Amino acid sequence: MRRWWSTLFPLSKPCWFCSTPIRSLPFACIWKQICFTCQEHFMRINGSVCQKCGRPMVEEENPACLDCSQIDSSTFTPNRSVVLYQGQAKKIIQIFKYRGQERLAVPLGRWMAEVCFQYYRSVPFSLITYVPLHENRLKQRGFNQAELLAQVMGRQLRLPVQKLLIRRRETSSQSQRSRKERLQALQHAFILNEEFDSTWLSRQCVLLVDDVYTTGSTLRECVKPLSEIGVKQVYTITFAR
Amino acid sequence: MEMFVYQVIESNQLYLSLCIEVDRVYWRKRGADIAILFSTSSIGEAYSWIQNRKDQYIMNGKKPVALSKYHQLFLSWSSLEQEAEKLFNLLQGRALLWSELISFLHKKNIINIKLTLLPILQLLYLENRMEIKPGVTCNDVIYRWTCHRCMSDRKYLRMTDCATCGKQCSMCEQCIWLGRSRTCTPFFLFAPSSIKKEKLISVKPLSLTAAQQKVCEQILSFTQSEEKQFLLWAVTGAGKTEMMVPVIAQIRSEGKKICWVTPRKDVVHELQPRIKRIFPQERVLALYGGSSDLWMEGDIVIATAHQLWRYFQAFDLIIVDEVDAFPLYQNIALEKGIERALSTGGKMILLTATPPRQWLEWSRSGKLPSATLSARYHGHPLPVPKLIQERRLWDKIENRKPITPFNHFIKQVITYQGQALIFVPEIRRVKQVLEWIRENGHGHLAMAGVYSQMSNREEVIRRFRNVELDCLVTTTILERGVTVPKCFVMVLGADNLLFDQAALIQMAGRVGRSSTYPYGEVWFLATERTEGQLQAKKQITYLNRLAKKEGFIRKEAYYQ
Structure with missing residues (x-):
């Protein structure tokens, strides 16, 4: 009996990250489509944030946090993130990136799109791009996690996704380095994709997507070639920080 | 990884190849020559090419793919055979994906094999000691798609763009925890060992009833x-x-x-x-x-x-x-x-x-x-669950209002110096029940909650086993395989759909496992009586009756 019963009255969609059945509406925000325990283990970034890097802040007097005020303000690109890179978020990113559970791009991307809408509501984006992987790494992993996220976001925000950047050098994994090494290692690692016309490009308002923000050096390096040809507005968004 | 499909000239048989040089030498030794028909970057494609072959494609009129250069083998043939033998002895009876094979070799400290690995595997394939399959086949109609590794069907397969082979690949989500199985990943099935040595086994003596x-x-x-x-x-x-x-x-x-x-x-x-x-x-x-x-x-x-x-x-x-x-x-x-x-x-x-x-x-x-x-090893009958109804059970627990039977149960556990194992149907109930116990005058008890996603779950279970905890609130994860001698079981919300007959019998079975402690009890507390509860009770009484009939029950006055 159970069989036809469950065909007639299917269970509601389970939590996106574990398979716990929950009650949710199909068009609810991602946060409401996550089960109770997962919610508990995600540290959402809410409230006041650093105006530059999107780090959660306690006091509201300073617009920028301590790290950001050290960096030259000419290379200023605003960044926002969805959650802190701790607990469940760390686990989920690992499953997504290293285990290769590509399905997870959907909730993560949608969640990022929601956050993007929340913070960057007034920004007139015209296209989305992502942090590229080196060819060898891409071949080894089989997919680019930032690209998948960007594609989901593009679908959600109705924006085209383009590969504007190319990674020129193969760098060893960022996650195994100290802060200082990270900041240096990536110098001039990215170049512009030559398929795109630079005068056309300079008129665009670009949203740059990545999965994790730690020191922000990867994103800053990605922005460099874009700002060199005169792209005025580049905003970045990451899932975790 | 480059794959080839070739045909041995003057025979109809098609072969896969990971390393075409080995095949050439192998067949030349047998006085045959080979013609390469197809080359690709994905094993899935090569495999389906062989599966769907039409005889007219083979050789008659079709030009074989010309290979510009053959590489030299790094090893002489005899040493290749030796290496293959060595590796095969390690891998007998295993079914591994490419990535698993690499980590297997890493674990065994065989690192210098990298260059010779493909020739060795190819030789094992030619000698029929190994089968090669793609991780997932997805060339056919969709209901015939399968993951060869876990043999799941299309329900768990997902088509994605693959940067490794540059084509559309299917990946399996069911067995992803053991490494990603996909169309362009080869999956190796090594034949089992055929040699079985008889030997003397020393067993610690056991006394069986x-x-x-x-x-x-x-x-x-x-x-x-x-x-x-x-x-x-x-x-x-x-x-x-x-x-x-x-x-x-x-x-x-x-x-x-x-x-x-x-x-x-x-x-x-x-x-x-x-x-x-x-x-x-x-x-x-x-x-x-x-x-x-x-x-x-x-x-x-x-x-x-x-x-x-x-x-x-x-x-x-x-x-x-x-x-x-x-x-x-x-x-x-x-x-x-x-x-x-x-x-x-x-x-x-x-x-x-x-x-x-x-x-x-x-x-x-x-x-x-x-x-x-039908009888336990110590000859005591199974404890029969008590079915108790309580109206608005979860409301009372959420609002921390007194629930007489639950209170009574905890008092009983304290009098008999037992340990209470309390089952709840949902994870979020764990906290609520813990708070209820605390607020209702039993705050002095050492308590903890446990559920599947808890990071220190093993630690909590260990503490319960070592009698450091008086009371453990758990979801169904502890329904099987836990043995605590002085256990009392309470199933809260036994009318939940999750708790079917089997689950309830298992939970009841946690009680009275030690012959020296005959006080344990099982209570099912629920808003309603359900089929599951009644059937569970029925089956337990049936088994007790059966045991008595067969004469395996020693003591009768074990429970009320």
Whole structure:
């Protein structure tokens, strides 16, 4: 009996990250489509944030946090993130990136799109791009996690996704380095994709997507070639920080 | 990875190749020449090319792909054969993906093989000691798509763009925890070893009860028979592990390998030292996700069901514990995995305390040979659950209002100095129940909650086992495989859909497992009576009656 019963009255969609059945509406925000325990283990970034890097802040007097005020303000690109890179978020990113559970791009991307809408509501984006992987790494992993996220976001925000950047050098994994090494290692690692016309490009308002923000050096390096040809507005968004 | 499909000239047979130089030498030694028909970057494509071949494509009129240069082999032929022999001895009876094979070699400290690995594998393939398949086939109509690794169907397969082979690939989401299986990943099935050395097995002497003895004899005669499967219906706490010892000893003395499959990691943890103590000279492995024994060689392997996807006809006896439990029951992929790990002519023993109705019918009609053990090893009857109704149970718990029966239960646990195991249907209830107990005058008790996603779950369970906790609130994860001598069980919300007859019987079976502590009780507290509760009670009383009839029950005045 159970069989036809469950065909007639299917269970509601389970939590996106574990398979716990929950009650949710199909068009609810991602946060409401996550089960109770997962919610508990995600540290959402809410409230006041650093105006530059999107780090959660306690006091509201300073617009920028301590790290950001050290960096030259000419290379200023605003960044926002969805959650802190701790607990469940760390686990989920690992499953997504290293285990290769590509399905997870959907909730993560949608969640990022929601956050993007929340913070960057007034920004007139015209296209989305992502942090590229080196060819060898891409071949080894089989997919680019930032690209998948960007594609989901593009679908959600109705924006085209383009590969504007190319990674020129193969760098060893960022996650195994100290802060200082990270900041240096990536110098001039990215170049512009030559398929795109630079005068056309300079008129665009670009949203740059990545999965994790730690020191922000990867994103800053990605922005460099874009700002060199005169792209005025580049905003970045990451899932975790 | 570049793959080739070639044909041996003057024969109709097509072959796959990972390293075409080996094939050339191999066939030249046999006086034949080869013609390459097809080359690709994805094994899936090559495999389906062979599967869908039409005879007119082959050679007649079709120009073979010209290969500009052949590489030189790094090894002489004889040393290649030696290396292949060495590697094959390590890999016998395994089923591995490319990535697993690499980590296997890494674990065994065989690192310098990188350059010669492909020629060796190719030689094993040519000698028919290994089969190559793609991880997933997805060339055919969609309902025929399968993952060769876990044998799941299209439900778990997902088509994605693959940067590795530059094509559209299908990946399997069911077995992703063991490494990603996809269309362009080769999957190797190594033939099992055929040499079996007979040897003397030393077993720690055990004392079995008359009832256990009887079942053991039935099982031993089953291993001599033609039948493939055997169902053992033994009540919770009947001493299933001990009953398996004679059959394990016999199979091991023939030099054959044994696997004990359980659905849960916690049970593997508990079982491995016990088996090791009984068979001190055997290599007993514990395999589960994240186990340190991974890729080791063992004679008796205790594993979670998923690990059996990594074996190919390796075991002559597979004991499947708790067959009716999640995730094993009605999971076709796991079932097929177990089947694949069983050697031809191997035997399977299914252990359960709560067989599904269908199986009982099969056993009655003689389709499935079986034995029933209705008494526990100490001869006490099973504790019969008390069914109690309480209106608006969860409202009361949320608002921390008194619930008389629950309070009474906890008081009873305190008087008999027992430990309370409280089952709840949902994770979020764990906290609520803990707070209820605290607010209702039992704050002095040492309590904890446990559920599947908790990071320190093993630590909490260990503390409960060591009697550091008086009260443990848990979801169904502790329904099986936990033995605490002074246990009292309370099932809150026993009318939940999740708690069917089998689950309730299992939970009731946690009580009274020690012969020295006869006070344990089982209470089902629910808003309504459900079929599950009534059936559970009915089956427990039936088993007690059966045991009494067969004369295995010693003491009667055990429960009210």
